Amino acid sequence: MRMGTVIGRVTLAVRNKRFVGERLLLTLPWKSETFGGAAKFAPAIVVYDELGANIGQHIAISEGREAACPFPKPTPVDAYCAALVDEHFYQNKP
Amino acid sequence: MRTATICGYATSTVKHPSLDGWRLLIAEPDSPDLAPQIVLDNLGAAIGQQVLISSDGSEARKMVGDNLSPARWSVLGIIDPERSLAI
Numbered sequence: 001m002r003m004g005t006v007i008g009r010v011t012l013a014v015r016n017k018r019f020v021g022e023r024l025l026l027t028l029p030w031k032s033e034t035f036g037g038a039a040k041f042a043p044a045i046v047v048y049d050e051l052g053a054n055i056g057q058h059i060a061i062s063e064g065r066e067a068a069c070p071f072p073k074p075t076p077v078d079a080y081c082a083a084l085v086d087e088h089f090y091q092n093k094p
Numbered sequence: 095m096r097t098a099t100i101c102g103y104a105t106s107t108v109k110h111p112s113l114d115g116w117r118l119l120i121a122e123p124d125s126p127d128l129a130p131q132i133v134l135d136n137l138g139a140a141i142g143q144q145v146l147i148s149s150d151g152s153e154a155r156k157m158v159g160d161n162l163s164p165a166r167w168s169v170l171g172i173i174d175p176e177r178s179l180a181i
Contacts, residue, residue, distance in 0.1 A: 001132040001166060003104070003120075031129050032122060035101070042129060051108050060104065060118070060132045062164035066151035070110060070162050082164040083109035083118070083132075090102035090120055094142055 001060040001082055002042075003030040006053050010046050018075045023049045025081065029061060035090040049081040058085040095148045097173060098123045100139050104132055112155075112163035119169070121147050133167040134158065144173040 008026035015022070028041035048067070053059050060083040067080035098121035106118065119139060122130040131147065134154055139145050147167055154165035 001164075002129050003132060029129065032126065035120070035122075035130055051110075060106065060109075062166055064149070064151070064166060066154070066164050066166040069151065069155065070164050072162065080164045083104075083106040083113055085104045085106050088102060088104040088120065091141065093099045093101060093122055 001062050003034075003085065003088070004028060004045075004047065004059050004061045005030070005041070006047075006055050006057050006059060007044065008055060016076060018071075018073065023052070025049050025053055025059075027059065027061065027079075036092060045079050047079040047081050048077045051081055051084055053081055053084055058088070059083065060085055095146055095170065096123045096125065096128065098131075098133075098145055098147050100141050100143050100145055101130065102141060110164055112158045112160035112165065116158065121145060121167070121169070123147070131167045133169055134165055135169040137169055137172055139169050139172050144175060144178075145169045146171045146173060 004027040010024040033040045062082040101122045102120040104118045
């Protein structure tokens with residue numbers, strides 16, 4: 001799971017029939033430099049959210065096939081908000 | 095599978111129920127093409143240690159015991175630095 005910062009919401013006018021009451025977050029995934037305090041991010045992605053993350057919050061993004069696992073029926077999701085990160089500690093590699 | 099260094103940890107209150115009680119470590123892969131990942135650990139890896147991580151989600155789902163878990167990365171082993179070799 002990559003860490004990410006929520007920067008916005010995406011709202012659909014017309015939706016895939018598998019999406020019901022979806023909440024989509026525009027999120028900047030973190031890079032290595034981001035953990036060190038630099039404002040450098042990977043390109044923004046859209047993340048499916050069921051936990052209620054707010055703009056500005058840090059989240060853990062599950063990507064790939066695992067992002068669709070929480071859904072009992074097959075759902076076309078490739079990025080899923082798995083956790084709202086309260087705090088994190090990071091120190092550079094020795 | 096990647097070798098990575100444990101560089102920190104994350105704490106979370108609101109999370110997918112399958113992640114309750116799990117240590118969430120920040121692992122920085124030794125190859126720079128992959129961003130640092132939050133990984134599940136049940137081996138007790140410490141900050142500064144080199145570990146082997148895997149993106150096998152089915153193993154992660156077995157670890158947490160929930161088929162509907164979004165978990166993907168997990169620690170497979172802690173590397174013995176004295177008996178590992180890189181040229």
